[in-house]
Amino acid sequence: MPVPLSSRLLQLLLPSSCALCGGGCAGVVCTPCRDHFCLPVTNRCARCANPLLSFPRKRESILSPQNNSHESTCEVCQSYPPSYDATIFAVDYTPPLDHLVLQLKFSARLPLAPWFAELLRDAILARPSLPLPDLLCPVPLGPARLVERGYNQALEIARPLARLLGVALHPALALRQLDTRAQSGVSPYERAENIRGAFAIADPDLIEGRHVGLVDDVMTSGHTLEELAAACKRFGAARVSNLVFARTPPQRSL
Numbered sequence: 001m002p003v004p005l006s007s008r009l010l011q012l013l014l015p016s017s018c019a020l021c022g023g024g025c026a027g028v029v030c031t032p033c034r035d036h037f038c039l040p041v042t043n044r045c046a047r048c049a050n051p052l053l054s055f056p057r058k059r060e061s062i063l064s065p066q067n068n069s070h071e072s073t074c075e076v077c078q079s080y081p082p083s084y085d086a087t088i089f090a091v092d093y094t095p096p097l098d099h100l101v102l103q104l105k106f107s108a109r110l111p112l113a114p115w116f117a118e119l120l121r122d123a124i125l126a127r128p129s130l131p132l133p134d135l136l137c138p139v140p141l142g143p144a145r146l147v148e149r150g151y152n153q154a155l156e157i158a159r160p161l162a163r164l165l166g167v168a169l170h171p172a173l174a175l176r177q178l179d180t181r182a183q184s185g186v187s188p189y190e191r192a193e194n195i196r197g198a199f200a201i202a203d204p205d206l207i208e209g210r211h212v213g214l215v216d217d218v219m220t221s222g223h224t225l226e227e228l229a230a231a232c233k234r235f236g237a238a239r240v241s242n243l244v245f246a247r248t249p250p251q252r253s254l
């Protein structure tokens, strides 16, 4: 099969060394580093992706509409169900992979985004019991931050992910109607308030009765995704799944 032009251009632009170990490599991260650092994630809540306690009797199952299999949810999601229905992520937000996330977000190392998308695609396909979304929507940046950064890292991941999954991408479906402070810059206890009312849906007809996949680089407290998922549900989305490259372990996501 011929290599697509975009991939060949990417290869020309890519560094010839692994982003993690510096060793020679044709892609972004060498295979040994990928095998060592990108371990399969197991025993997570199907809804929020936090680790499950090891006692299955405490868990509740959610029924997947695709093949009637059950996936477990944590006690927090059972007591306070979030607006989103599922969270799929590729890696834990821990060293050294967190540095790659920061390089994409703050250092414009854009060739990392397709690699993130590949790992995320693999994580999605590893859970065949969950239905694929009908469309993808990147978590939007506020206008001021978009001007300052020049790109939205969530869209950079969503674009190749949509191609890999064969799912439609709607980059401008969700709008930030408020320029909120960065969630990383406010205390964990202020994050829900900081993001409240931040999102609007540009074209509700697109999501009415459909399954929306929200794409982001990292999920920390989950308040941003919760707020956006709630907006999607208010405008008629039947189901919302979070598709994030990295998930912050709970001790850092108070």
Ligand SMILES: [Zn+2]
Residues within 6 Å of the ligand: 018, 019, 020, 021, 022, 023, 029, 030, 031, 032, 033, 034
């Ligand atoms: Zn390496």
Ligand SMILES: [Zn+2]
Residues within 6 Å of the ligand: 045, 046, 047, 048, 049, 050, 073, 074, 075, 076, 077, 078
């Ligand atoms: Zn949960």
